[in-house]
Amino acid sequence: QVQLKESGPVLVQASETLSLTCTVSGFSLTNYGVIWVRQPPGKGLEWMGIIWRNGNTDYNSALKSRLSINRDTSKSQVFLKMNSLQTDDTAIYYCTRITIAAMGDYWGQGVMVTVSS
Amino acid sequence: DVVLTQTPPTLSATIGQSVSISCRSSQSLLHSNGNTYLNWLLQRPGQPPQLLIYLVSRLESGVPNRFSGSGSGTDFTLKISGVEAEDLGVYYCVQSTHAPFTFGSGTKLEIK
Numbered sequence: 001q002v003q004l005k006e007s008g009p010v011l012v013q014a015s016e017t018l019s020l021t022c023t024v025s026g027f028s029l030t031n032y033g034v035i036w037v038r039q040p041p042g043k044g045l046e047w048m049g050i051i052w053r054n055g056n057t058d059y060n061s062a063l064k065s066r067l068s069i070n071r072d073t074s075k076s077q078v079f080l081k082m083n084s085l086q087t088d089d090t091a092i093y094y095c096t097r098i099t100i101a102a103m104g105d106y107w108g109q110g111v112m113v114t115v116s117s
Numbered sequence: 118d119v120v121l122t123q124t125p126p127t128l129s130a131t132i133g134q135s136v137s138i139s140c141r142s143s144q145s146l147l148h149s150n151g152n153t154y155l156n157w158l159l160q161r162p163g164q165p166p167q168l169l170i171y172l173v174s175r176l177e178s179g180v181p182n183r184f185s186g187s188g189s190g191t192d193f194t195l196k197i198s199g200v201e202a203e204d205l206g207v208y209y210c211v212q213s214t215h216a217p218f219t220f221g222s223g224t225k226l227e228i229k
Contacts, residue, residue, distance in 0.1 A: 044223045045166065045209055058216035061118050094165055102171030103156045103213040110165055
């Protein structure tokens, strides 16, 4: 069955780089895109970026200068890297799948990342 | 970037009541391929979001048919016909027509 699972550090120091991995199963990254979404505590959802099935990427305009998303299709993994972290980057980070018709048909459980000053 | 304006921010309903949530876009969500990529998600407390509706009005597999979506262009609506207790949570519209994609600010549904 389709699954996505986020992994990475739960505590990161301000000014450092966040590295997260989304490991997927039940589908191929060459057939589906993967999106990163984050949610600060008590706030709404923020779309961060996408790696399309062809490997192209698009990013949130406000995060573009700090964010990169890439993948290893052989390992079924998508990677998020975001530098120059600040305390307001504290959030739950989710990965989710996009199909040709729908955004978000399957989601990971999310990983809570705290940025400490 | 596309801005999605969701109203109301909060909604209080009794069991069995029908409610509607509006999502208005700053530009048309009609894609050049003829599809309109407007999705609705529900996030229950402590859970990741789940997909309810895609392509404006198509019900995701396993979602009860008391949920329905409608609209076109820039104006969209999610309707719940007969709220049930399990429907509480925050509803989000999200557009996947124009990259970067964007979310609405959410509508919190409370059960009276």
